[in-house]
Amino acid sequence: MYILVTRTRPDRVRLRELDADGGPAEPADAGADVTLSDAAFAAHARAREGGGVRWVWEDTADIYPLLLRAHVRVQRCHDLRLCHAILRNSALTGASVLANAAAGRWDAPPAVPRPETAGSTLFDMDLGGAVDTAGETPGEDILTEFLAQLAAVAGSTEPGRLRLLLAAESVGALIAAEMQFAGLPWRTGIHDSLLTAELGPRAAPGQRPVRLESLAGRIREELGDPTVNPDSPPELLRALNRAGVQVTTTRAWELEKLSHPVIEPLLRYKKLARLQSANGWYWMQTWIVDDRFHPEYLPGGVVTGRWATRGGGALQLPRQIRGAVVADPGWRFVVADAAQLEPRILAALSADTAMAAAGRGTDLYAGIVASGVVETRAHAKVAMLGAMYGATSGESGRLLPRLARAYPRALALTESAARAGERGDIVSTRLGRSSPRPGPDWQDDQARGSEGGAGSAAQRRARSQAGDWGRFTRNFIVQGTAAEWALCWMAEIRKGLWALSAPASPEAGTTRSAPGPFASVPHLVFFLHDEVIVHTPAALADDVARIVGEAAATAGRLLFGDFPVDFPLTCVVVDSYADAK
DNA sequence: CGAGCCCGCGCG
DNA sequence: AAAGCGCGCGGGCTCG
Numbered sequence: 001m002y003i004l005v006t007r008t009r010p011d012r013v014r015l016r017e018l019d020a021d022g023g024p025a026e027p028a029d030a031g032a033d034v035t036l037s038d039a040a041f042a043a044h045a046r047a048r049e050g051g052g053v054r055w056v057w058e059d060t061a062d063i064y065p066l067l068l069r070a071h072v073r074v075q076r077c078h079d080l081r082l083c084h085a086i087l088r089n090s091a092l093t094g095a096s097v098l099a100n101a102a103a104g105r106w107d108a109p110p111a112v113p114r115p116e117t118a119g120s121t122l123f124d125m126d127l128g129g130a131v132d133t134a135g136e137t138p139g140e141d142i143l144t145e146f147l148a149q150l151a152a153v154a155g156s157t158e159p160g161r162l163r164l165l166l167a168a169e170s171v172g173a174l175i176a177a178e179m180q181f182a183g184l185p186w187r188t189g190i191h192d193s194l195l196t197a198e199l200g201p202r203a204a205p206g207q208r209p210v211r212l213e214s215l216a217g218r219i220r221e222e223l224g225d226p227t228v229n230p231d232s233p234p235e236l237l238r239a240l241n242r243a244g245v246q247v248t249t250t251r252a253w254e255l256e257k258l259s260h261p262v263i264e265p266l267l268r269y270k271k272l273a274r275l276q277s278a279n280g281w282y283w284m285q286t287w288i289v290d291d292r293f294h295p296e297y298l299p300g301g302v303v304t305g306r307w308a309t310r311g312g313g314a315l316q317l318p319r320q321i322r323g324a325v326v327a328d329p330g331w332r333f334v335v336a337d338a339a340q341l342e343p344r345i346l347a348a349l350s351a352d353t354a355m356a357a358a359g360r361g362t363d364l365y366a367g368i369v370a371s372g373v374v375e376t377r378a379h380a381k382v383a384m385l386g387a388m389y390g391a392t393s394g395e396s397g398r399l400l401p402r403l404a405r406a407y408p409r410a411l412a413l414t415e416s417a418a419r420a421g422e423r424g425d426i427v428s429t430r431l432g433r434s435s436p437r438p439g440p441d442w443q444d445d446q447a448r449g450s451e452g453g454a455g456s457a458a459q460r461r462a463r464s465q466a467g468d469w470g471r472f473t474r475n476f477i478v479q480g481t482a483a484e485w486a487l488c489w490m491a492e493i494r495k496g497l498w499a500l501s502a503p504a505s506p507e508a509g510t511t512r513s514a515p516g517p518f519a520s521v522p523h524l525v526f527f528l529h530d531e532v533i534v535h536t537p538a539a540l541a542d543d544v545a546r547i548v549g550e551a552a553a554t555a556g557r558l559l560f561g562d563f564p565v566d567f568p569l570t571c572v573v574v575d576s577y578a579d580a581k
Numbered sequence: 582c583g584a585g586c587c588c589g590c591g592c593g
Numbered sequence: 594a595a596a597g598c599g600c601g602c603g604g605g606c607t608c609g
Contacts, residue, residue: 232605233588251589253595274590277603302599306593313601316591342593382596389597396596475598479593529593529599 001025002078003048004146005041005057006139013041013063014139018056022150042070054078056146059110060173061296068181071517075498079170080145081106082300086169087152092162092432096152106145158432164558165431168487169300175490175524176297176307182518183292184325184525185535191284191324198320199272202281212276215269222262230269278313279321287312292515293325297527304476305433305483306529315528325533325577328514332541334522335580336548336571337531338489340364343384345482348556348565349430350413354406356565373406374399387414388478390471414474421473422466429480430559438469481559485567486530488558492551493532497522500543533577541573 002018017025017032025032036044045055045067055077057063067074084106087093153162195202200210208216219230228239233250240247245260252270255263287293293312301308309315317325327333338344343364347355358367365380374380379395383403386396387410404411417427421435424446428434442465448454449462500522513519514535522536522544536544552567574580 229605234605249588251595270590274603278591278601304599306599308600310601313591313603315593316601318591320591337593386597389599391597394596471597472599479599531593 001052002054002056002146004139004142005055005063006142007058007062008035008139011038012036013038015041015044016139016143018143018146022147038066039070042067042072045074046070046072049074056080056142058142060170060177062110064174064177065181068177068516073178073498073517074174076167077170077174078146078149078166079173079299080142080149081110082169082173083149083166084145085300086165086433087149087162089426089434089436090156090162090432091426091428091434092156092158093152096148096155098148098152101148156432161431164488165433165484168431168484168491169305171491171494172299172307172487175494175527176299178518179524179527180294180296181516182514182523182525182535183289183294184533185328185331186288186291186293187324187326188284188288188291190326191288191321192281194321194323195275195280195284199276199280209276212269212272215265215272218265219262219269222260222265230266231273275318275320278316279318283312290515302483303436304480305429305487306479307483307527314526319578322580323576323578327535327575330538331535332538333525333574333577333580334534334536334541334544334548334571335531335574335577336534336545336552336569337528337581338486338552339568339570340384341485341530341567342388342478342482344565344567345485346388346410346414346478347407348560348563349477349481350410351563352407352410352413353564355410356563359568360564360566361568368403368406371406373402387411388475390414390418390467390474413477417477418470418474420470421476422470424469425473427473427477429477429484431481431484433480433484435473435476435480438465442469482530485555485559486527488555489551489567490524490527490532492554493534493548494524496547496551497524497534497544500540500547545571545573 001020002022004016004018006014006016008014012035014035015033019025049072053074053076055074057077058080060077060079060082064074064077084098087096087098088107090099093099149166153159153166156162192202199212203209207213216230220226220228223239223243225239225242229235236250237247240250240262243260243262245258245262247254247258252267255267287295293314295312295314296310297314298308298310307315325333340359340363343355344359346352347359354371358364358371360367362370363377365377365384368374368380368384369377374383379399382396383399385391386400387403391397391400400411420427421438424438424443426434426437445458445462445465449459451458454462514523518535520537522534522540524532525535526533532548534544534548548571549569552569556565556567570581572580
């Protein structure tokens with residue numbers, strides 16, 4: 001049973017029920033076609049949940065927060081905007097009407113920036129997210145698009161894989177909205193102490209904290225330049241050169257190699273200046289609301305299918321400040337990450353049983369060493385990364401032939417993906433997300449490079465661009481399939497947590513309490529490509545850890561069936577994210 | 582003064 | 594150009 005949800009006004013939605021085949025529900029059904037206020041919609045959704053309903057809407061980030069604010073969670077949805085993007089580009093649906101139609105509004109990014117859901121006044125914008133349905137009955141457009149998507153899947157070469165992908169992408173959108181709503185528990189007091197210990201007390205706006213200012217003074221002294229601004233790479237570069245330091249860039253890893261009295265204070269300055277500008281007091285004041293960090297997650301925000309975020313740099317939380325991420329009293333974190341996820345994905349994608357065997361019940365890189373392919377774990381890792389990223393030189397390049405002898409199937413797959421990209425062809429993930437085609441500039445450069453009488457510069461340029469795109473497609477199949485695995489993993493975690501009975505926490509409703517429907521139940525609060533954090537009442541932490549582990553195994557089976565590949569986790573129960581590794 | 586670029590660095 | 598993939602963000606800086 002599907003229920004289509006269309007926003008007709010900023011505070012109204014229209015619901016239309018369809019049967020499982022996408023046909024109209026029996027007209028006799030009460031509420032088969034109704035328009036409701038947001039409040040009535042939330043009540044209706046609560047009543048209909050649990051009956052195998054899938055909610056179909058244009059944009060999860062537009063609709064779902066209003067349900068969450070009413071303490072209503074839903075199990076399943078179909079996010080038309082995200083699914084359209086997949087089906088539009090997938091090689092598996094290339095013959096469909098949907099893929100061959102002229103570009104329309106479904107191919108554009110969401111017209112209106114979406115409202116924040118933290119429940120904070122700071123971000124309370126009343127954005128209607130109004131949909132342009134000029135000349136149509138509200139909802140017709142949604143219905144037409146949904147039916148086109150169902151048809152594209154049904155007519156594809158791998159409907160089962162695409163159905164799984166669309167379901168995973170959509171539940172990812174639910175999870176993203178829920179994580180933004182719930183927020184990551186954050187102790188500003190601890191954060192402030194960390195900053196003060198490193199930088200000195202908070203300074204007035206426009207001023208450097210004392211530790212930074214004194215390091216800047218030492219840098220000027222050592223360079224013999226009383227005015228140089230270490231925040232300006234060009235100025236700093238000139239000052240370094242004048243002082244006889246032979247560098248062409250001011251990157252820290254380049255400076256590290258040098259010995260000069262300015263290097264030590266300069267490297268310390270760079271580290272601290274980064275902390276101050278990226279995650280300092282201003283960041284804290286901007287992004288931490290009611291003891292929670294509420295980043296906006298963007299499912300499908302990366303072409304490979306990885307998520308992106310907007311605001312606060314959520315996917316770059318430096319280790320330095322993870323100590324501020326502390327579970328509520330009476331609660332714990334279950335922090336889990338998938339060990340060597342991408343090489344395991346490659347082993348399974350290519351059905352390379354030898355590589356999969358190397359990772360069975362052990363660290364995959366250690367397994368490669370144990371198989372005698374290379375001498376050290378570090379070599380195994382750099383060689384694998386080289387295979388997946390397309391390294392050609394250096395240590396990684398030198399080790400590749402040994403990897404290719406031991407794991408010919410895996411390496412043949414990455415090579416063929418690279419060759420496809422070099423030709424301008426597309427490649428696809430396990431579940432059917434396809435890479436974009438290179439742009440017109442790329443095509444032009446290739447054409448010019450292969451013309452008779454093309455100059456060597458044009459040829460070099462064409463080859464270089466082809467190589468770049470080949471490395472992108474080479475990595476796309478692995479990164480993209482890993483993203484699919486991670487979506488399935490999270491979806492299974494969410495399902496398991498939902499089923500876990502939730503006794504009220506003794507602290508719930510007192511000092512701190514997770515927002516809305518999460519006040520007393522374990523819930524996902526963070527996701528970082530191959531790592532998740534679940535915030536859970538302490539008594540349930542062990543159950544949660546078990547669920548997270550089982551979910552990883554299930555995700556592997558969903559993608560790769562019976563192929564014997566393991567997806568082990570490192571999983572810990574902690575009070576602070578800083579203790580996770 | 583804002584828009585958009587580069588640089589550098591954080592994360593996987 | 595870190596030896597090779599994918600991001601977001603802040604500061605400096607240039608251009609209009």
